[in-house]
Amino acid sequence: MPIPLSDPGIDRGLLREDVYRRLRDAIVDGTFAPGEQLKDLELAAWLGVSRTPVREALLRLAHSGLVLAQPGRSTVVSPLDVREVRDARDVVAAMHELAVREAVPVLTEADLATMRDANRRFAAAVQSGDVEQALLADDDLHGVLVTSAGNRALDRVLEQFTPTLRRAERLRFGSLRGRASITQHDELIRLCAAGDVERAAAVAYDTWHSLPSAEA
Structure with a gap:
């Protein structure tokens, strides 16, 4: 599904851990479906933060196996394997x-x-x-x-x-x-x-x- 348009109600002083948890939960609860492309610029705008904590969160999510990240290319939500x-x-x-x-x-x-x-x-x-x-x-x-x-x-x-x-x-x-x-x-x-x-x-x-x- 597309990035939600509604305000997620997150403070702009969001900590890195909060960004990670928000994105992780969106994957786990199905907000972001398997195979969906995740763009750091869109995610940053949705959460009201800079791209840096989003990129760091995506790297952690890749380490956990929740996303598939290809440097310089796309990042997508992992399928359930x-x-x-x-x-x-x-x-x-x-x-x-x-x-x-x-x-x-x-x-x-x-x-x-x-x-x-x-x-x-x-x-x-x-x-x-x-x-x-x-x-x-x-x-x-x-x-x-x-x-x-x-x-x-x-x-x-x-x-x-x-x-x-x-x-x-x-x-x-x-x-x-x-x-x-x-x-x-x-x-x-x-x-x-x-x-x-x-x-x-x-x-x-x-x-x-x-x-x-x-x-x-």
Whole structure:
């Protein structure tokens, strides 16, 4: 689709990270479709920034596999590739397994309550077909564990590979298959509350690794 004409409501003092996240999210949510050409001048005008942070963001997005950049030529949104999704799924699943191992010993009752609330919102969103809210609630639930783990290297790896997986997840949470995650979340929370690190880690891994890469 063309660059949106509406004002995205971003401050002109936008930081590089904000530019990157805005463009990344536009690719993940389908605003920019696979194969669509991205022109830094048009993107800069849309975001109300100079071309420099846009170019830097496109380089990061290329590193993450979300765009295909050809120096001196065009930059396009990457197609959803089965192999890319499978690879990202394997890495992200392993990182969430690690997050659980590091987080469970330090989780508080407040953390567990946040996870339960997130899964209630997740279930309601999946059942109503609200993909955006399902993804937000899913992020909130798993984010408790990632934050509690406090592992910066883990954060950086997830930052790089999760967007690729999220593009495929939009298909899952928009289908009946997404309902399986509700039960997986319930079991994950139960095991975390019981302090069962090994089984909780296994459930976390399976939850992420069960995303069908063939849907990409």
